[in-house]
Amino acid sequence: MGGTGVPLVKKPNVTPKAVIHEKFGGKASYTIEEVHEAAPNGCPGLAIPQKGPCLYRCHLQLPDFSVISETFRKKKDAEQCAAQMAVQKLGVYPSANSPTTEDASNELVSRIEYLFSDEFLTSESPLGGHFRAALRRNDNLCGAVPVSVFAVYDGKINSLWKVIDPKVEINHCSALSFILRAAVRSPSLVQEGSLLVRRKSPYPSELVDSVLMDQSSDRETAFVNALYIPCDLRDDVKEVTLSICPSRYYLDIVAEKLGQTDASKVLISRPIGKASSEIRLHFSASHDYLAESLVSTPKNGDLVEGPVNVRASFLASQEVYGAAVLASIGYKWKSKDLFFEDVSMQSYYRMLIGKIPSGAYKVSREAIFGAELPTSFTTKNNWRGSFPREMLSSFCRQHRLSEPVFKMSRLPLKENTDAGSQKQLKVTKSALEVEHTNGDTNVVDNDTIGDSESLFRCEVKVSSRLLDLLIQCSPKELYKKHSDGFQDSSLKVLSFLNAYLLGKDMSEEKFNSLAEALDIQFEYPNLLKEFKFSPSVNRDWKVRFEGGTIPNIGDSTKGNGDSAIHIEGPESGVFPSSGCLASTKYTVCLVSVDKSINELLESVDEFEFEMGSGAIIPHAEAALSQMYVDQSARFSVNLPGPELLMAAARDPKRVFPLINSGTCLYLEFCLSLLGVTEPLEERMEQAFFNPPLSKQRVEYAVQHIRDSGATSLVDFGCGSGSLLDSLLNFSTSLRRIAGVDISLKGLARAAKILHTKLNKSIDADSPCSSIESAILYDGSITEFDSRLQGFDIGTCLEVIEHMEEDQATSFGNIVLKSFCPKILIISTPNYEYNVILQKSNLPDQEDDPDEKACRFRNHDHKFEWTREQFSSWAFQLANSHDYTVEFSGVGGSGDCEPGFASQIAVFRRKPAQNSNGLDSHNQELVHCPYNTIWEWSAVIPPDHETLSSLYRHRDGIVDLSDEARTGT
Ligand code: SAH
Ligand code: MG
Numbered sequence: 001m002g003g004t005g006v007p008l009v010k011k012p013n014v015t016p017k018a019v020i021h022e023k024f025g026g027k028a029s030y031t032i033e034e035v036h037e038a039a040p041n042g043c044p045g046l047a048i049p050q051k052g053p054c055l056y057r058c059h060l061q062l063p064d065f066s067v068i069s070e071t072f073r074k075k076k077d078a079e080q081c082a083a084q085m086a087v088q089k090l091g092v093y094p095s096a097n098s099p100t101t102e103d104a105s106n107e108l109v110s111r112i113e114y115l116f117s118d119e120f121l122t123s124e125s126p127l128g129g130h131f132r133a134a135l136r137r138n139d140n141l142c143g144a145v146p147v148s149v150f151a152v153y154d155g156k157i158n159s160l161w162k163v164i165d166p167k168v169e170i171n172h173c174s175a176l177s178f179i180l181r182a183a184v185r186s187p188s189l190v191q192e193g194s195l196l197v198r199r200k201s202p203y204p205s206e207l208v209d210s211v212l213m214d215q216s217s218d219r220e221t222a223f224v225n226a227l228y229i230p231c232d233l234r235d236d237v238k239e240v241t242l243s244i245c246p247s248r249y250y251l252d253i254v255a256e257k258l259g260q261t262d263a264s265k266v267l268i269s270r271p272i273g274k275a276s277s278e279i280r281l282h283f284s285a286s287h288d289y290l291a292e293s294l295v296s297t298p299k300n301g302d303l304v305e306g307p308v309n310v311r312a313s314f315l316a317s318q319e320v321y322g323a324a325v326l327a328s329i330g331y332k333w334k335s336k337d338l339f340f341e342d343v344s345m346q347s348y349y350r351m352l353i354g355k356i357p358s359g360a361y362k363v364s365r366e367a368i369f370g371a372e373l374p375t376s377f378t379t380k381n382n383w384r385g386s387f388p389r390e391m392l393s394s395f396c397r398q399h400r401l402s403e404p405v406f407k408m409s410r411l412p413l414k415e416n417t418d419a420g421s422q423k424q425l426k427v428t429k430s431a432l433e434v435e436h437t438n439g440d441t442n443v444v445d446n447d448t449i450g451d452s453e454s455l456f457r458c459e460v461k462v463s464s465r466l467l468d469l470l471i472q473c474s475p476k477e478l479y480k481k482h483s484d485g486f487q488d489s490s491l492k493v494l495s496f497l498n499a500y501l502l503g504k505d506m507s508e509e510k511f512n513s514l515a516e517a518l519d520i521q522f523e524y525p526n527l528l529k530e531f532k533f534s535p536s537v538n539r540d541w542k543v544r545f546e547g548g549t550i551p552n553i554g555d556s557t558k559g560n561g562d563s564a565i566h567i568e569g570p571e572s573g574v575f576p577s578s579g580c581l582a583s584t585k586y587t588v589c590l591v592s593v594d595k596s597i598n599e600l601l602e603s604v605d606e607f608e609f610e611m612g613s614g615a616i617i618p619h620a621e622a623a624l625s626q627m628y629v630d631q632s633a634r635f636s637v638n639l640p641g642p643e644l645l646m647a648a649a650r651d652p653k654r655v656f657p658l659i660n661s662g663t664c665l666y667l668e669f670c671l672s673l674l675g676v677t678e679p680l681e682e683r684m685e686q687a688f689f690n691p692p693l694s695k696q697r698v699e700y701a702v703q704h705i706r707d708s709g710a711t712s713l714v715d716f717g718c719g720s721g722s723l724l725d726s727l728l729n730f731s732t733s734l735r736r737i738a739g740v741d742i743s744l745k746g747l748a749r750a751a752k753i754l755h756t757k758l759n760k761s762i763d764a765d766s767p768c769s770s771i772e773s774a775i776l777y778d779g780s781i782t783e784f785d786s787r788l789q790g791f792d793i794g795t796c797l798e799v800i801e802h803m804e805e806d807q808a809t810s811f812g813n814i815v816l817k818s819f820c821p822k823i824l825i826i827s828t829p830n831y832e833y834n835v836i837l838q839k840s841n842l843p844d845q846e847d848d849p850d851e852k853a854c855r856f857r858n859h860d861h862k863f864e865w866t867r868e869q870f871s872s873w874a875f876q877l878a879n880s881h882d883y884t885v886e887f888s889g890v891g892g893s894g895d896c897e898p899g900f901a902s903q904i905a906v907f908r909r910k911p912a913q914n915s916n917g918l919d920s921h922n923q924e925l926v927h928c929p930y931n932t933i934w935e936w937s938a939v940i941p942p943d944h945e946t947l948s949s950l951y952r953h954r955d956g957i958v959d960l961s962d963e964a965r966t967g968t
Contacts, residue, residue: 016083023090024062030079031059035071058082065089065405091162104163108182111156116189116199118207127153129331129338132211133249135203137262144198146251146264147183148285151175153331176267195285196264214336219246225342226327228257229281231309239345242327250329250338254282257325269316269324273351275397278332279343281316283309283324314533315351317400345656349647356501357395357494359644361385367604368648369588369640369667373498375614377488378859380481382581382610382679388490392462395497400465401530404490407459408482458485460493468526471496475519480856492518500527501534565623569631574676575749576624577720578612579860581677584624590645590658591636591668597658601667602648606674620671625745632672639665679858688837689891693902696890697797697827698726700904705732708823710792712736716781716815717799719743721750728757728768735770738788740777740930747776751934758936773937779930782811784818786927794821798902801828801861808863809873816881816907824907826874829857830889831864832898867899874905883907 020028035055055071058078067089069081114120121131127149134145150157161175176195183189183197191197202208222244229237242253251263260266269281312320326348329340353359358373365371365385377388386394392404455478462471473492479485496518500511508524515522576582584607590599609615611624623633639645642659649655659665689696701723705713711733715723718739727737741747754774761768779785781796782803794815800808815824834857856864865873871887878885885907889900 016080016087019087020060020062020083027063028086029061030082031061032075032078033057033059060086062086101164104160105178105182105185108157108160108164108178109185111154111160112150112179112182112197113186113188115150115154116197118203121203121207121211124334125153126331126333129336130249130251133331133338134198135208135212136247137249137252140192141196141252141262143202144192144196144264146266147176147179147195147197148267149251150179152268152270152280219337221245222340224327224329224340225344226254226257226325226329227343227345227348229309229312229315229324229326231307231322231324233310237311237345237348240325242325242329242340244329244338244340246338250340251282254325254327254329258282258284258323260284269312269318269320270400272315272326273347273354273398275394277328278330278339278341279326279328279347279351280330281312281320281324281326283312283320284322308533310533311352314355317398317533345652346647346649349643349652352643353647355398357391357498358502359647360391360395362644363647364391365607367602367607368644369602369669370584370586370604370607370616370620371609372614372617373494374491374610375495377484377491378579378610378613380483380487382579382613382859383487384581384609384615388487388494392460392490392494395494396462399530401470402463402465402467404493405461405463406486406489407461408485409457409459410482411455411457411478455480456482456485458482458489460486460489462493464526464530468530469523470526470530471520471522473518473520492520496520496522501531503534565619565626565633565635567623567627567631567633569628571752572628572630573753574629575627575720576611576673576676577745577749579679579858580611581608582611582624583608583674583676584616584620584671585674586620586669586671588648589668589670590639590655590665592663592665597663597665599655599658600650601645601655602650620669623669623671624673627673629673629675632670634668634670636666636668639667689901693891694722695726697902697904698723700888700890701795701797701825702727702730702732704823704825704906705734705793706730708793709733710823712738712791713793713795714738714740714788714791714819714821716794716796716811717741717802718746718750718776719799720746721753721776723795723797724750724774725753725757728754728761728771731767731770733770734768735772736791737771737773738775738777738791740779740781740785740788742778742780744778744933747778747933751776755934755936758938771938773935775935776933777930778933782807782814783929784814784927785930786925787930789819791819791821792823794819794824796825797827798829800826801856801863801865804862809877812873812877813880816877816883820881820909822909824883825904826907827889827902827904828870829861829864830870830899830901830903831856831866833892833901834864835898836892837901865903867903870903870905874907878907882910884910 033056035057055073056075056078057071058069058075058081060067060069060079060082065086067082067085069078069085072078072081115127115131120128122128123131130145130149130153134141134143136142137144157175157179161178164178180191180195180197183191188200189197190200224242224244226240226242227237228240240257242250242257244250244253249263251266255261255263255266258266265285266282267285269283271277272279272281307321309320309322309324312324312326315326326343327340328343329338332339350363353368354363361373362368362371371385374383377383380387389404396402396404457475457478459472459474461469461473463469471493473489473496475485475489475492477485477488479488496515499514511522511524514520585605586607587603588601590601591597607616611621614621616624617637619635619637623635627633639659645655645659646652691699705727713727713734713736715721715738718724718741720743721739724737724739727734739747739750741750754776758768758771758774760766761771777785777788781799796811796815800811803811812826815821837857867887874885874887877883885905887903887905888894889903891901892899894900
């Protein structure tokens with residue numbers, strides 16, 4: 001705090017602990033925790049167990065929140081650290097006897113006097129620049145500094161206000177009256193006009209000379225682009241040029257643009273946009289702001305009073321009156337010269353949409369038209385763009401809210417390995433609750449992160465600057481990694497805020513149901529107050545970010561409001577499935593129906609995102625789900641809001657008249673699928689095993705099929721048909737194959753692939769020419785369908801872990817009791833093997849310290865079992881249904897720890913029960929809940945000599961029972 005020579009309010013060695021005691025007394029409770037592992041600072045989770053000295057960490061619990069200190073050798077230091085963190089969080093002034101308003105007011109007077117001291121004239125702070133520039137002002141303005149700049153550029157004055165009146169935080173400009181009153185109280189200063197202060201005695205002339213000499217007045221006039229934001233919403237924002245003449249004070253130049261006589265009538269907003277931004281709004285001083293100061297200085301003749309400028313106020317999250325000039329200009333630390341930069345129309349629109357979470361995501365991904373704020377956070381590995389937690393934090397900063405406060409609870413879990421138990425994870429009790437805000441260094445319990453015995457629950461609160469609660473999100477989910485908890489709860493809050501700010505036909509009722517879905521509670525009145533300038537509240541101002549319904553445009557062939565998607569290119573066979581990373585490129589053009597207008601708006605060379613998480617606009621996702629790698633698609637969507645168009649336009653000046661021309665326009669997308677990265681599970685399997693694990697599973701199944709001489713096979717949970725497809729590359733005795741899945745997308749892929757392959761297979765030398773029929777069903781394998789009863793062999797590869805455990809068990813019972821295949825092969829990951837998979841240096845896997853042993857291989861997995869869990873599950877099934885079971889696996893070895901990577905159980909029906917069981921079932925009802933999705937059959941002609949030339953296939957639904965023709 002030093003450096004200025006001004007002592008702050010009496011600061012006699014007041015410790016943070018004393019401050020906390022002063023405020024809370026016995027309500028503050030300190031708990032000391034011993035820490036045996038020295039976690040290197042800043043590397044949570046990378047703690048290497050070492051026998052170091054015992055360290056201490058302090059938990060400080062206050063009535064409304066708690067903090068955790070870093071680790072220290074002395075308990076005392078840990079306590080002070082915790083207290084210091086609490087003091088910072090409270091924003092209290094560090095004085096034992098809380099400073100009175102009186103103290104702070106006196107302090108304010110001396111601070112302002114100091115700013116007018118000789119010493120300060122050479123200050124390297126941005127404010128120093130204003131004092132020096134003021135010396136160049138003409139005549140009676142020479143040396144006079146507008147009060148508004150103190151308010152904006154002096155941090156110390158800011159902290160004093162907090163003591164005098166915390167509300168100043170909200171109405172920044174009302175602070176001006178405090179400065180004015182302080183100036184009036186100072187014997188060495190004069191207050192001139194309403195918002196101008198200067199010294200009574202002039203600066204020493206040598207000092208003035210040296211200061212003026214120092215500044216490079218030989219520079220030429222610069223022309224800086226700024227934007228004029230009229231107050232009336234019917235008037236457009238327009239570009240203006242500031243002619244920055246080095247011999248003049250820049251704020252006087254800005255004042256002229258606002259129709260004011262000089263800088264004293266200009267107020268300055270907080271910086272807008274990015275944290276490092278120097279872009280501010282400049283606007284006329286309003287009567288309202290100064291009401292208080294006018295009591296003592298009744299000179300209101302030349303003050304301007306105006307209505308609220310909604311656009312500007314929304315941008316700055318503070319009230320702005322009358323017209324405003326948005327400019328990037330000002331003095332910077334340690335620089336003698338004035339800094340300035342052009343502000344373009346496009347940056348204005350980007351700032352505007354950046355105030356809304358989905359807009360901010362679009363801007364940060366440099367994909368205005370393609371990107372959408374994803375609806376879910378699956379894993380850190382798959383997330384692209386700024387992380388939700390950072391986004392929420394910057395949202396709060398931009399909207400002048402308090403930092404979001406996270407509360408992480410750690411729940412130890414016990415693994416229950418009881419045979420037949422349906423519940424694997426048992427949460428015992430809440431152990432440790434920790435609260436921290438963004439940016440703090442006290443990450444939850446560094447030394448226990450990665451402890452596979454823990455799950456995390458994360459809660460987040462967003463409050464106004466004055467700590468009125470706005471939103472609280474308490475997800476029910478438990479996270480294996482604490483960082484996922486932060487991100488997921490942040491994303492939920494962002495999604496809610498997004499919906500709120502866009503306010504698309506949202507009644508309070510709709511908000512309630514949205515909030516419920518997102519585990520959110522909100523304070524409606526506080527939200528209304530806090531976002532009063534948001535577009536949803538100011539209905540006049542329509543900021544819409546959604547591409548609405550599709551217009552009835554030229555190439556729209558269906559009448560249902562969706563434009564047709566035209567896909568071109570070869571079918572490479574590689575396609576994106578949910579959970580994989582798709583890499584795309586696209587262009588978007590603004591097109592008129594008659595094509596006379598065709599303006600390129602955005603062109604993105606590489607845009608990568610996770611399929612199925614809503615990270616891309618729905619039309620693009622719909623197109624991609626039908627595409628193969630190397631294909632491109634063309635489709636059209638309705639025009640989004642003008643802000644989005646202007647934010648993306650390469651040349652906003654050309655686009656603006658087009659969208660205002662009344663011509664019927666739409667957007668035309670041209671999208672290409674460049675590549676697909678499989679979900680982590682597949683990537684791991686492929687990087688680690690040669691041949692890849694999936695291939696080894698297929699080969700394992702093929703071996704069993706061959707050995708058994710099976711003629712019919714059903715693949716339970718066939719997905720996109722990888723097993724059935726690969727099977728066709730081998731020659732087996734199979735004649736009938738069938739697949740069941742609940743994923744229509746997967747089934748559609750499977751049908752496409754099998755169709756092509758089987759039609760080619762009619763060549764007698766094709767390995768799979770034995771196949772006579774193939775069929776795919778849409779249905780849940782937890783339900784029995786009599787058409788798949790009594791097949792020779794059933795496979796169910798890597799499926800059960802995608803179901804809840806009780807579902808997996810009911811599948812096991814149904815398949816063995818009712819479907820009763822002679823052989824059933826079930827594979828599932830071996831949880832114990834994960835340690836090895838995760839130790840590897842996989843390509844593409846980020847250096848994530850939280851990526852510890854406890855995670856599953858795929859975010860869709862509901863469980864992963866140890867060998868013991870799997871075998872007890874399987875044994876129990878086999879015993880209940882007269883099957884034998886044997887265990888095996890692929891990847892790694894069964895003979896050494898930790899066993900195979902994929903564990904496999906092979907069930908065989910005991911011969912004695914064979915016919916009886918089947919007969920009794922055959923008498924059972926015919927039950928056909930599955931839907932046939934696709935069917936193929938090779939029909940054998942009566943003389944079956946020309947097998948290869950005579951075949952037919954049908955896409956229609958065919959009864960499997962017409963397989964009376966068994967030829968070969
Ligand atoms: N067996 C395939 C796919 C494994 S992915 C392979 O090895 O490549 C898991 C599949 O199980 C998914 O396609 C999913 O849709 C399917 N699935 C999950 N629950 C199901 C259920 N109850 N009934 C049918 N299929 C299910
Ligand atoms: Mg799986």
